[in-house]
Amino acid sequence: MGSVETPSSDLVQSGLADQNEEDSCFLDARVHSIIAKSREPGEEEIEFLLRRAGEFFTAVITSSSVNTASFKIAETLTIESLVRVTTRADPQEDLERPAKRRRSTSNHKLLQVYNIKVLSRAKSTLPEDRIVTHGASGESDPLSSEPYKGLIEDRLDNRLLDARVSSTAAIFKIFSGIHELAVQFLRDADFYHIATPALVSYMWPGEEDDHFSVPYLDGKTAWLAPTSEVHLSMALAADMQRVYDIHTVFRREPKSDGRHLTEFTMLELVFALKDSWTEILDLADDLLVYIIRSLKEKERYKSLTQMAERLYPLAGSFQLGLDPKTGRLPRITFRKAKSLLRDSLGLDARDEDDLSREEEAALGKLLSSPSSPIQPPTDIFIITHYPRHIRACNVYPSSPQHSPDPSPVDDDKANTTHSFDIILAGQEIVTGCQLLHSYQDLREAFLKRTPPIYPDSPEWRTYMAAHELGMPPWGGFGLGINRLVQGFLGLADIRETVLFPRDASRLAP
Known part of the structure; x- marks a missing residue:
């Protein structure tokens, strides 16, 4: 049947009764940690933890079960290296070693390794203090100690390791x-x-601080599109x-506040x-x-x-x-939302003002609570x-x-x-x-805007023309x-x- 990679959930049950390469199964995984190394008369043993897609395996390799080359590879494994281990699940006693010989006390699946290959060796000088936690047995839970979000900058600086969690x-x-x-x-x-363009020729007057400008060819200035609305609407004019x-989309947001x-x-x-x-x-x-x-x-x-x-x-x-x-x-009008903020939460919410982020958050908390005036909570x-x-x-x-x-x-x-x-x-x-x-209504609205948009200016002519064609x-x-x-x-x-x-x-x- 040949050597095939077995889904990790079925790995222990899928091996066959002999150790031939033709009848083996294998698993590609990361080396999470080295649990223990031991020497006993006539046999050396290495026990290490493998990680794959949030699942863990305690792998055991002995000098008597592999060739010399494979055992030497196991002796030099580095954390986060990507390896391929060949294993089998039969006989079962190979996996259920006496408790006195087991260093790992976890419930991870136990694999007896008959061959190991390093697919990609990780550098041995990776940061010792991990800024991520995978949930393996014995790892501290960041939610019960330092808040995980408090590590966000370190995690983003080491994003590839972080994304392996x-x-x-x-x-x-x-x-x-x-x-x-x-x-x-x-x-x-x-x-x-x-597919709408990321480089555009228009910019909303009065909103220059919200847009990124880009030097373009022939001395022109382009803008990174903050929306595709303009070009999508022109597609409607094409029926x-x-x-x-x-x-x-791109917005020139000046704050680094997590929002x-x-x-x-x-x-x-x-x-x-x-x-x-x-x-x-x-x-x-x-x-x-x-x-x-x-x-x-x-x-x-x-x-x-x-x-x-x-x-x-x-x-x-x-x-x-x-x-x-x-x-x-559930649907409520803007004025109803303001009324709920005043009557149910006692906030000074004026109808003349837009909903602030704080007001949106307060409404969200109110309507998701068991006492929400709109049922069921949402x-x-x-x-x-x-x-x-x-x-x-x-x-x-x-x-x-x-x-x-x-x-x-x-x-x-x-x-x-x-x-x-x-x-x-x-x-x-x-x-x-x-x-x-209506292009007449749009033209009037543009000119009345503060500051105005001039519909005959070169950057807005294409948009206006789409309406003049019959939108x-x-x-x-x-x-x-x-x-x-x-x-x-x-x-x-x-x-x-x-x-x-x-x-x-x-x-x-």
Whole structure:
């Protein structure tokens, strides 16, 4: 049958009865530690701990069970080296040695090694004081001693070693899973992917400090795109109907506080509306519910969440509380949110001001508590109808003369916009809205903006031309994938969500 690598979960049971290479099984793993070396009459023995994908194996190699070359390799093993060990599980007594001869007191699977090969030798001078913990027997639990988040800078400086911890690697795999789930959902919803540029020629006036400028060819200046909305919307003018991009965006965030990244991942989509702006709300709602349910219920992702929970105890505790009448995420208006902050929490929350980060966090804590005025408790909800002075100038107003909806606007929605945010774990992760599609309305809104956008300027002509060609009624939303991962797993620092994070003070590794 030949030598094959056996899944680690089946390794002990899968070996055959003889030691021929043809009938052996092997395991590729990292050397986690050297447990003990011993010399007895006529036999030398080395016991070491192997690690693979969060699972541990106590491996034993004796001078009588291997050739001289293999034993010499075992004598010179270094921590973190990648090795291939050949083993078998029969006879069982080979694995169940007398307790007096066992140095390891753990419950790790015990492997008798018949051959060993170093696939990649780690340098012997790796840091002795590990800044990571894998959860092997005898390792201290960072959550019961020094808070794990307190080691974040050291961990990021040694990110490759840190990422070998299964709990940390699970974060990146869940990130990947969200990408997979979003693409699957959008494909089924008849969306098409559009690759939007990272280098753009426009910049929002008055927001220069938020954008990165890049020297370009022929003396030009380009900007790193903070959003793909402009180019996705132009695709609608080409009758693409329903388009999205999952891409890196750039913001010149001046703080290194664990909440801001200068480079992060966004899912942005736009589509032509059929009847009402609430189609945008419903789509965002359906997408988030689909992703979160899948993360909580599908074994592929549920097992990753359980793996992350060892170092991040909030992982797995996320509450998806849906409205019992509609089966959707709870929805409250902006003014209702402000009222809850005042009446339920006693905060000085003014309707004239945008929701601050502190107010979003307070709302998140309130609505996730057993005493939430909205039942059942939930870690995710939607706030709709933000006031016009808080939203961008080209967001569609909620007024009878503009609204495609025939129903009148009630007092709670007067002088507001067709816009919403989705709050997850006390933090905004989605912003969405309907946008102006009439070029006359857009032109007027641009000129009234403070500071104004000049629609005939070269950098804005392409965008204006898309509307002048006849833009359908449209809207969309942007989803911050990093914040979704952070909130779902209960991570204190958003840099935990990125294998190679970039913030105001970090450009390495």
